[in-house]
Amino acid sequence: MYFLIIKQFIRSKTAVLAFVILFLMGMISILIGKQFLSKQENTIAEITRQQQEHIERNVTYHKDNLGLLLYYVRFALVNETDNLAALSVGQRDVNPSVRSVTIRNLEGQKYDTDLNNPSNLQSGNLDLGFVIIYLFPLFIIATTFNLLSEESETGTWRLIAIQSKSKLRYLLVKLSIRALLLYSVLIMLFLAATVTLSLHLNEKLFAFIALSIVYLTFWFALCFWIVSFQRSSSFNVLTLLSLWVALALLLPASVNNFVTNRYPVPEALETMIKQRDGYHEKWDLPREATMNKFFAHYPQFEKYASSAPGFNWLWYYAMQQMGDDESAEYSRSMREKIMQREQTSRLISLAIPTMHTQLLFNDVARTSLSNHMRFLDKTDEFHERTRLYFYPKIFQNEPVENENWDEFKPEYISERSDFNWLNGLSPLALITLIILFLTILNTRRI
């Protein structure tokens, strides 16, 4: 019987066409992921080369003035890109993975975006995550909506009713063939991705695969539930596509509007103005006021205080520091606002499998907003460490050549991924179980 049902399924032109399209889209998405990775690699190679050249050049120009040299010199921090990011680019396209900062005030440098074509951002990345979240369910709908209705519409259902021991078993066999084929396409795509993108066979990759499988099982359950009502093909396809539109388009988009309107981020603009004014207005204020604030923040530098008139670098960097210090409050509340957005989205997504899966893919691939926020925190630490390293040297007018400038290579941070098996899979599994339960109630009548 298996063989005949497979034969029957493969004979259908729609099924074959759908398979081909799905596989093709999967392959395109992997190639696009590969291009994304190589762009990231180029950027890192470029920043390494550029930083070295840039330091060398500025050291020759400003060899007798450390304070002036460090006005120009930029130090890079790289948020390492996991190869898995190619499968779910997430926020990595908007938020750059490299920060290159001087030791001057950080708030003015921290939020620079990458160069992006807004049309690409609007259209969204065609990564494997998209293919799994959007297109696979469509395929499931296309191949299962008439699982039962095609039999009753062509008149074969009565024959089956008479001939087979269990009608339910017959339907389940039909369903399992579709599922088997679909999961094979999924695994084939993951194999192709593993080879093409040189993915490591580690827990994260398996988490990504496991998530995909559970997510698609949810869709199979949903489709079978609708089928179990024994309505017409047209009714099924209408209902299932409406569910898809709701789950994949309308609900996530509505939540997004809700979050955007609920938590606007004016703090970002406030921070931007405050960091400028915090620094610039100090030029017009008595020097003592700035120095007192600076020494209150860093008592260890009080010993460098000088009463000589005119410009000195201690005063200059103290003024720069005020840009950060006086905008710190706004910067913090901006961070809180963004984290509120993240938390609210996550909470709502627990009930909506498409959103939940998308956020988890980003977590596993380390391309989420949380990952970027931690990168910004690390940038704070990196910047603070660098400036505290140079401050005393500048204030003592140490000669430029005392420093071994070759040592300043871009630094890397490798953030943990947020994925947790239990928290990740249980909401999806729970929803799937509920649907299965409802289906069982229905199938008693089949």
Add this chain to the structure above:
Amino acid sequence: MRREIVALIAKQFWTDAFKSRATYVMIFLVSVILTYAAYSGWKNYATQSDIRTQYQEEARKSWEENPDKHPHRMAHFGSFAFRLKHPLSLFDFGMESFVGNAVFLEAHKQNTVNFSEASFSTGLLRFGEISLAMLLQVLLPLILFFLGFGSIAVERENGTLKISIAQGARWMEILVGKSLGLMKLALLFFLPVAVVILLLLLILKGTLLTTDELLRYVGTVVSYLLFFQVICFVSTLVSAFSKTSKDALVKLLALWLFFVIILPKTSQALGSYFYPSPSKIEFETILEKELIKKGDSHNPDDPYYKALKDSVLLVHKVDSVHKLPFNYSGFVMREGERTSAEIYKKHHNELLKTFQKQNNVTRFTALFNPYVAIRNASMALAGTDFGSYVNFQEQSESYRYQLAQEMNELQMELISNISPDADEEPHMISKEHWEEFPDFKHQFLSISTALQNEMWSVIALLFWSMASVILSGILSKKMKTI
């Protein structure tokens, strides 16, 4: 074609549609979500406009409050440009959330436009946003397909089609009648939306619309009417060519998925795959290299600036820059700003060209995909398209340039060539100059420029609108009743 027959068929279609309970459910659900979209668009426009205007004023106040100082300090103090939302963006968000909202404008440096919604967003923004335009472009065609898939196929199934034809109805009359009936259903959704947009615009602005805004509004309404007309004809034709209503439904849904979901996304992705654009680091490295080649104003021994100095001294017949009738470092900075801005502009234009090439792949598909045509036309009309954003960037860069050069001119004119000693007061000029320099004001593109950017889409819409009628005429001769 007899008018009264067409009207009769259209009326019959309308009455039939309301015999099904599903129609009422659909109307209810769509109304709920349209209402939410209208509220959300209005709220977002109001909040964001308030925020941006407030900070533009705050930034200006802080600029004007500067005391007397050296003009170059002010060039570094700089200014900000905040991107304003076009009033019609409450209807179509377009690229709003994906482009930056504020940019810091200072001497020597072209900063990126930062703080887009996308940069504050969790991964969810990739699912899109709910705007009235999105619902009209994506959801309404689907609803029309739901309502229209059976228009002819069902009559074929239950045999009433044969009766109509036997009674003398012509195929063209049936096609047009059914399409018009469906169009009437489309208007049931669209007309209230059109009225609501107009009301919201009037309420938000508190005054009458400007001519440009009114034209944009009318253009938007007309474009959507053309789009729905195409959708209605396509739906009827597919229904007429399908043996069963199930076939018609499956075909229409496949068309919708392909043209609305799969094709636009794939073409955009392929566009950026085939025309890769540089990352910011690569872009900046190229700029830096070219600037150094031209002349590095930070290098004390740079040959370009040395030659410049010699020629200036020669022209003014003096032997030292201190004897020049203007401030020499202001002059050098003016020269430096000019060259760096030129080089930036050249490379930025190249970058934009690459972006345009990426976009053109999708733009080209508008010719056979009415969805892309209406999407692009609608964004352009709502001031939320690529062209409008690029125009903002250009405005802000040109303001930045003027600001830097104005400060350099002031320095050349009013600052002495001899540096003060350490114990002397630094050179400065009166704060009146700051107030004299006007604030940045984002100007929207005129409707004609906006439409020129999306000419293809407008042409495609008009073409499709005519083609759908002509096609019905041609195909009506090949229709089979059974």
